[in-house]
Amino acid sequence: MERLPGFRDFYPEPLPHADVGSADARQFIFQKWRDVARRYNFREYDGPPLEPLELFTTKSGDEIVGQLYNFTDKGSRAVALRPEMTPTLARMAAAHERRFKKPIKWFAVPQLFRYERQQRGRLREHFQFNADILGETGPAADAELIALLIDALRSFGLTARDFVVRLSSRNAWHEFYEGRRSKSGGRADHAHEYNFFQTIDKLERAPPEESDKKLDALGFSMAEVSQFIESGKPTAELETILQNLAARGLSDFVKVDYHVVRGLAYYTGAVFEAFDARGEFRALAGGGRYDNLVKLISGGKVDLPALGFGMGDVVLLELLRARRLLPRFDSATDVFVLIEDEGLRPQSLRLVQDLRTAGYAVEYPFTATRPDKQFKRAQELNATRTARLENADYVRIRDLKTRQEIVAGVADAANHLK
Amino acid sequence: MERLPGFRDFYPEPLPHADVGSADARQFIFQKWRDVARRYNFREYDGPPLEPLELFTTKSGDEIVGQLYNFTDKGSRAVALRPEMTPTLARMAAAHERRFKKPIKWFAVPQLFRYERQQRGRLREHFQFNADILGETGPAADAELIALLIDALRSFGLTARDFVVRLSSRNAWHEFYEGRRSKSGGRADHAHEYNFFQTIDKLERAPPEESDKKLDALGFSMAEVSQFIESGKPTAELETILQNLAARGLSDFVKVDYHVVRGLAYYTGAVFEAFDARGEFRALAGGGRYDNLVKLISGGKVDLPALGFGMGDVVLLELLRARRLLPRFDSATDVFVLIEDEGLRPQSLRLVQDLRTAGYAVEYPFTATRPDKQFKRAQELNATRTARLENADYVRIRDLKTRQEIVAGVADAANHLK
Numbered sequence A, B: 001m002e003r004l005p006g007f008r009d010f011y012p013e014p015l016p017h018a019d020v021g022s023a024d025a026r027q028f029i030f031q032k033w034r035d036v037a038r039r040y041n042f043r044e045y046d047g048p049p050l051e052p053l054e055l056f057t058t059k060s061g062d063e064i065v066g067q068l069y070n071f072t073d074k075g076s077r078a079v080a081l082r083p084e085m086t087p088t089l090a091r092m093a094a095a096h097e098r099r100f101k102k103p104i105k106w107f108a109v110p111q112l113f114r115y116e117r118q119q120r121g122r123l124r125e126h127f128q129f130n131a132d133i134l135g136e137t138g139p140a141a142d143a144e145l146i147a148l149l150i151d152a153l154r155s156f157g158l159t160a161r162d163f164v165v166r167l168s169s170r171n172a173w174h175e176f177y178e179g180r181r182s183k184s185g186g187r188a189d190h191a192h193e194y195n196f197f198q199t200i201d202k203l204e205r206a207p208p209e210e211s212d213k214k215l216d217a218l219g220f221s222m223a224e225v226s227q228f229i230e231s232g233k234p235t236a237e238l239e240t241i242l243q244n245l246a247a248r249g250l251s252d253f254v255k256v257d258y259h260v261v262r263g264l265a266y267y268t269g270a271v272f273e274a275f276d277a278r279g280e281f282r283a284l285a286g287g288g289r290y291d292n293l294v295k296l297i298s299g300g301k302v303d304l305p306a307l308g309f310g311m312g313d314v315v316l317l318e319l320l321r322a323r324r325l326l327p328r329f330d331s332a333t334d335v336f337v338l339i340e341d342e343g344l345r346p347q348s349l350r351l352v353q354d355l356r357t358a359g360y361a362v363e364y365p366f367t368a369t370r371p372d373k374q375f376k377r378a379q380e381l382n383a384t385r386t387a388r389l390e391n392a393d394y395v396r397i398r399d400l401k402t403r404q405e406i407v408a409g410v411a412d413a414a415n416h417l418k
Helices: A023-039 A053-060 A062-067 A086-095 A139-154 A170-184 A190-201 A208-218 A222-231 A236-247 A293-297 A313-322 A342-357 A371-380 A410-417 B023-039 B053-060 B062-067 B086-095 B139-154 B170-184 B190-202 B208-218 B222-231 B236-247 B293-297 B313-322 B342-357 B371-380 B410-417
Strands: A050-052 A069-072 A078-081 A104-108 A111-113 A125-134 A163-169 A254-256 A270-276 A285-289 A306-312 A335-338 A385-389 A394-399 A405-409 B050-052 B069-072 B078-081 B104-108 B111-113 B125-134 B163-169 B254-256 B270-276 B285-289 B306-312 B335-338 B385-389 B394-399 B405-409
Touching (some): A023 A104, A050 A086, A053 A062, A053 A086, A086 A125, A086 A293, A086 A306, A125 A139, A125 A313, A139 A163, A139 A285, A139 A306, A139 B342, A163 A236, A170 A190, A170 A270, A190 A208, A236 A254, A236 A270, A236 B342, A342 A385, A394 A410, B023 B139, B023 B313, B050 B053, B050 B086, B053 B078, B053 B086, B053 B293, B086 B104, B086 B125, B086 B306, B125 B313, B139 B163, B139 B270, B139 B285, B139 B306, B163 B236, B236 B254, B236 B270, B270 B306, B306 B313, B335 B342, B335 B371, B342 B410, B394 B410, B405 B410
Parallel strands (some): A163 A254, A335 A385, B163 B254
Antiparallel strands (some): A069 A078, A163 A270, A285 A306, A394 A405, B050 B078, B069 B078, B104 B125, B111 B125, B163 B270, B285 B306, B385 B394
């Protein structure tokens, strides 16, 4: 029986096959994410992986349904596996908004799902580091969030040579749009502006003729759009964010780049995306300000400015592999207890228990096993030490790296491992 | 908009409402589970939360579908949110069986799902600590697994006064069944034996008359069943397991109790359940040996003896709350950087950055804020210390517990926090 297409099995390393996920690498990434969030004083939250379909269509419109893993449950509810975390966050924050001091700084590490019928072979799930700040309108919050993004990537050993955060502004693009539109006497409606943003968002990936045609149809010219992007002049808001990041010593990691606009309809201010510096991979992370979403999700009841980003595990893992920044994962066995005299098995089990209670990762043979096989197993497990009872009272501890041996009293064994 | 019934939102503490889950308590539990698994040298794995429906019906028969969160996906596949981890484990182990040295010791912390139409208000998801050993037939593996279960519960501060592992044997019950059945000339088929096990499993929860009637219909008497349970004589296999646990010093945590038989059809040897000692809660954990399952799931291709247990987060959390064994969770802010002179904001941001880089959890005001409000915020966040720049070169660090203050050079601030 096979797993479903687009889903990953996560095995302990060494991996049995190139085509499976690594549970160790996943846990390594999750721990780094959680640690940097802690240093930035973000608190963890989570919601259900399954939500009412309406939560996602309210935010993104009915067209999102084509990309969702949605179905009707046994209670006739239209539900969907979450494709992103922001609607859940907005729902949760709005539900108990008055109980939280502002600014709210929260993060989550959700598994997210999508179902696109055409793209077989592409993953249908991934994990994401989601960090959001709610209740703060000023650009200091944008800078704090971008600093967190930068430090999240740096915590893996990535440097300014490896990645860059491209900073842009929906406000700047909105002004551009409004200015040109009114001059040309073009239509002014949300769908039109959204289509314009979508076209800008795809500029770098789409064939130039296609973008040219689309912009033309929307009443804009490629020339004026290119000129605006190339000018790269930061807005006052972006300037404040850049100065804040400069004060932190993080200037090298960020640059203004108006190619970034983010395709999603709900962004309202600064937007940004992190890319590997060589441009070999898809975006590492993306986010921005979405001041109207909590109001929308809460049906107008709660109005909270907000901003956030998501960083996926898949592209990050590809980059860390390419830059050789993943540690070697192995069983991390601290002590392999050799049982060569079966008469000493009960005392050996007690030793195993005591060493584990003292915090060590301990392995031993379940059944009578030839000494050479036991030693081989200890080596396979990459054990740091072996411990073998000489008799009921004394244990011989051997360091497998230095080959040094000591003999210690059994009751004292744990102290000799430090 | 509301979350779906039976699902939990997990908020950071202090919780905004009694009716929501605690992300902090959840993470606390997960960390304890992962730490004890590490000490026992179990390796982490995970599979998809969504699996082919067939994976679960192959193991448990079509009647399981009534309890599953199942649906047909957009690719017309019959799929289900996993109700348990064992079928996924069996699938994963079988897929690459030859690549793993035996015994395989693996654990996972999956979220599991079920959908029972009748029981509204009951949870439809929970998390479970799943630990399994594959490739070892002897009772030493059963003892290792039960020791892990005991130490998992002990790691939360629970003692032999708080919980007990009730150890039983499918083999003993099978012998009982075969012996009585052949004497009485009863039918011998799997469904009949399964119904018998189900009735034994429910003895303690069902009304005596009902059990009596059911046993009678199956060709057994309550008297002989009660006598067998009360005798409590360990089989040779159970005796070996008990001696192994005694050698580890864990005798106080386990007792033979033939009330336990486990309702599921696939158990084949020792079975066990952990309960709170006062019998106030549902089972904390349950498991046993299932030597035929990997063969069944792999369509006969891979034959691996196996055993495992699952420990849920919901009952465990109830017990830890009742025994007051949960720590107080708060924001764990190490340093609140006060910015009283806005002229020093850039230097203060640099200090924030440096302290975070040094590993501290740091908070500060995003915007110009009255000093008393800043201090109040530091107290709300339960910050250990405040740090305030005297000027560009010196920082005043105040311990909010001892109220001691020191003044240090800015570059040296992190060293003064140790």
